[in-house]
Amino acid sequence: MGMVILVSILRAYILVMAAILxxxxxxxxxFSINRSVGEQKLYYQDILDSDLPYVTVIxxxxxxxxxxxxxxxxxxxxxxxxxxxxIIPIEDHSEDATLSILEQYSEKYDNIHPYVRDTGARGKPxxxxxxxxxxxxxxxxxxxxxxxxxxxIIRDIAISFLDPEVGxxxxxxxxxxxxxxxxxxxxxxxxxxxxxxxxxxxxxxxLVPQYGGTVGGFRRQVALDLGxxxxxxxxxxxxxxxxxxxxxxxxxxxxxxxxxxxxxxTWHVRSRQVTRWARGHCQVFFKAFFGMIKSNYxxxxxxxxxxxxxxxxxxxxxMLVGLFVSLALFFLGKMNLFTSVxxxxxxxxxxxFGNAAPFFQMxxxxxxxxxxxxxxxxPMLLFSFTFYLWFISKGAFLAIIDxxxxxxxEWQKTQRFRKK
Amino acid sequence: MIGAILLDIILLxxxxxITYAISYVGKLIFSxxxxxxxxxxxxxxxxxxxxxxxxGKYPSQVFSIYSALVSLLVLMVVPLFRFFTKPIVLWVxxxxxxxxxxxxxxxxxxxxxxxSMLDYIDLYMKTLVSIxxxxxxxxxTAFLPLxxxxxxxxxxxxxxxxxxxxxxxxRYIVYIFIFREFSYIFMAPVFFMxxxxxxxxxxxxxxxxxxxxxxxxxxxxxxxxxxxx
Numbered sequence: 116m117g118m119v120i121l122v123s124i125l126r127a128y129i130l131v132m133a134a135i136l137x138x139x140x141x142x143x144x145x146f147s148i149n150r151s152v153g154e155q156k157l158y159y160q161d162i163l164d165s166d167l168p169y170v171t172v173i174x175x176x177x178x179x180x181x182x183x184x185x186x187x188x189x190x191x192x193x194x195x196x197x198x199x200x201x202i203i204p205i206e207d208h209s210e211d212a213t214l215s216i217l218e219q220y221s222e223k224y225d226n227i228h229p230y231v232r233d234t235g236a237r238g239k240p241x242x243x244x245x246x247x248x249x250x251x252x253x254x255x256x257x258x259x260x261x262x263x264x265x266x267x268i269i270r271d272i273a274i275s276f277l278d279p280e281v282g283x284x285x286x287x288x289x290x291x292x293x294x295x296x297x298x299x300x301x302x303x304x305x306x307x308x309x310x311x312x313x314x315x316x317x318x319x320x321x322l323v324p325q326y327g328g329t330v331g332g333f334r335r336q337v338a339l340d341l342g343x344x345x346x347x348x349x350x351x352x353x354x355x356x357x358x359x360x361x362x363x364x365x366x367x368x369x370x371x372x373x374x375x376x377x378x379x380x381t382w383h384v385r386s387r388q389v390t391r392w393a394r395g396h397c398q399v400f401f402k403a404f405f406g407m408i409k410s411n412y413x414x415x416x417x418x419x420x421x422x423x424x425x426x427x428x429x430x431x432x433x434m435l436v437g438l439f440v441s442l443a444l445f446f447l448g449k450m451n452l453f454t455s456v457x458x459x460x461x462x463x464x465x466x467x468f469g470n471a472a473p474f475f476q477m478x479x480x481x482x483x484x485x486x487x488x489x490x491x492x493x494p495m496l497l498f499s500f501t502f503y504l505w506f507i508s509k510g511a512f513l514a515i516i517d518x519x520x521x522x523x524x525e526w527q528k529t530q531r532f533r534k535k
Numbered sequence: 536m537i538g539a540i541l542l543d544i545i546l547l548x549x550x551x552x553i554t555y556a557i558s559y560v561g562k563l564i565f566s567x568x569x570x571x572x573x574x575x576x577x578x579x580x581x582x583x584x585x586x587x588x589x590x591g592k593y594p595s596q597v598f599s600i601y602s603a604l605v606s607l608l609v610l611m612v613v614p615l616f617r618f619f620t621k622p623i624v625l626w627v628x629x630x631x632x633x634x635x636x637x638x639x640x641x642x643x644x645x646x647x648x649x650x651s652m653l654d655y656i657d658l659y660m661k662t663l664v665s666i667x668x669x670x671x672x673x674x675x676t677a678f679l680p681l682x683x684x685x686x687x688x689x690x691x692x693x694x695x696x697x698x699x700x701x702x703x704x705x706r707y708i709v710y711i712f713i714f715r716e717f718s719y720i721f722m723a724p725v726f727f728m729x730x731x732x733x734x735x736x737x738x739x740x741x742x743x744x745x746x747x748x749x750x751x752x753x754x755x756x757x758x759x760x761x762x763x764x
Contacts, residue, residue, distance in 0.1 A: 144676065151680035382621035438727070442633065445723055446640055448649025450658070474739050475677035478746040482681065487750035493743035494736055498622035505625050 146316035171252025179260035195269040238526035240344035256332035282364025286330035286372030308477035318368035322420040328352025350395025357403035363412030393510025539671035591652040591714035603638035
């Protein structure tokens with residue numbers, strides 16, 4: 116009797132997992148179809164208006180001597196009107212030459228005002244909260260220290276705020292060091308699937324594009340009114356996204372606002388990065404889930420997409436548990452044809468070998484970008500499969516522990532690889 | 536959709552012959568002057584699948600202990616090697632972990648192992664035929680958003696299925712060899728890490744070549760990129 120109940124529970128788990136993965140597969144298939152043959156929603160880039168908003172660009176930095184110079188140079192040389200642009204790099208407890216680099220740029224350009232933090236807790240949310248209190252810009256645009264913003268990007272991002280419903284904007288992230296090694300090439304493919312297809316399709320379909328915390332902007336006063344960033348959440352971008360949606364603001368995606376980043380060049384650094392993303396994202400899940408469901412400003416379809424977006428980093432954990440469940444079924448002699456074929460369908464339909472994007476989504480993105488050689492790397496994402504299965508599961512698991520024991524995770528900086 | 540249905544109809548007609556052919560090849564390889572194996576049939580979908588009625592080897596207690604120890608050693612040592620990248624380490628760790636569980640099972644519950652060679656071959660063959668039938672639908676779905684000609688898509692689906700059939704047949708022989716020569720202890724790692732997962736790898740590989748060729752072709756046509764933003 117006990118065995119029958121156990122087997123029933125294990126099989127029920129597999130069925131629930133199937134239903135969840137099938138839902139995600141359908142979602143991502145709709146995204147791919149939308150981007151390939153659907154109607155595309157135009158961004159605001161064609162609006163001509165001399166009355167551009169005053170913008171504060173914030174660049175959080177901690178030991179960024181390898182990259183600080185490049186990002187400062189690029190931001191200072193954007194074509195946004197200088198009298199409407201303020202640049203505040205946050206020097207956050209650095210122990211290298213970051214401060215002296217920023218001081219040089221402060222002397223060279225009138226509108227660069229470094230903000231030095233050498234006391235209190237370190238971390239992007241804390242620094243951002245402090246800067247937002249005295250920044251002059253109505254709009255805050257954020258770049259990570261390793262980013263290389265092109266000339267027109269600040270206008271491209273800021274222009275959308277002429278729409279009074281827009282609370283935040285997200286641009287497209289493209290790795291600059293694609294050719295470094297296999298990892299950076301695979302990350303490039305993942306980014307293509309994530310931005311070119313996922314974000315743009317969600318924008319097209321009036322779903323919930325996500326503000327990603329860099330190459331993006333938001334209204335300063337709105338962020339302050341929402342209580343600023345919670346220092347105990349390590350993905351402040353995801354938190355802001357869902358706070359905005361719950362209060363009726365729109366988040367828009369600017370596919371043409373392309374900005375180059377430095378992708379991690381070692382699997383070790385990538386593992387820390389993706390664990391942090393998963394942990395922070397899942398932290399937000401516990402904080403925002405009921406708020407999304409109860410929000411009076413969101414349509415049912417937006418709520419469904421929001422919940423799917425919030426839950427996405429739990430999928431590898433669900434699959435990892437599914438592997439153990441399948442193992443148990445195998446040794447109990449209950450591994451039948453259904454379960455066996457089912458594993459193929461699960462892997463084929465969703466897991467994608469990557470994080471949060473099936474292979475056909477990445478393929479469609481590559482096609483839109485016209486990158487024919489990159490497409491041939493798709494089977495190499497096999498290497499990412501167990502990698503993400505483990506490290507995203509680890510992040511999700513840590514978030515569960517954080518929530519239960521009310522732990523505050525420590526902020527971790529991503530290592531840079533740029534040559535001096 | 537027509538293409539996928541057509542391919543499935545053809546497969547439904549020919550799969551009994553294919554399964555008979557590979558079982559016959561297996562019989563030729565594994566039979567000798569002293570042991571002769573029969574080919575038996577089991578009903579499946581519209582016809583029969585043919586299976587080689589062959590036996591494998593149960594691991595000895597000593598072999599199971601050695602297998603468990605080696606798996607444990609690999610589990611502990613491989614993550615320490617810096618020159619293996621993390622994805623490789625994780626693959627090795629998962630395979631070793633499954634092998635460790637399997638070894639422990641044979642150490643403590645060898646008499647309760649629920650599968651015979653015939654059970655496994657039966658499951659393998661039926662899974663294989665199901666995957667042959669599914670490949671056209673998986674690839675059709677993946678190809679659907681791509682602006683390519685019907686015949687080009689059909690040829691790639693056909694090639695992928697053909698590859699699946701050949702690759703599946705080779706694996707059939709290899710698996711029988713492993714379970715006959717090295718025992719059932721490796722049934723679990725083979726099933727979980729090599730079977731359906733490997734089928735998916737070549738499906739993605741065919742898809743990637745198709746997208747790559749298509750991107751190259753479309754590069755010359757500016758009108759295709761009009762709706763980028």
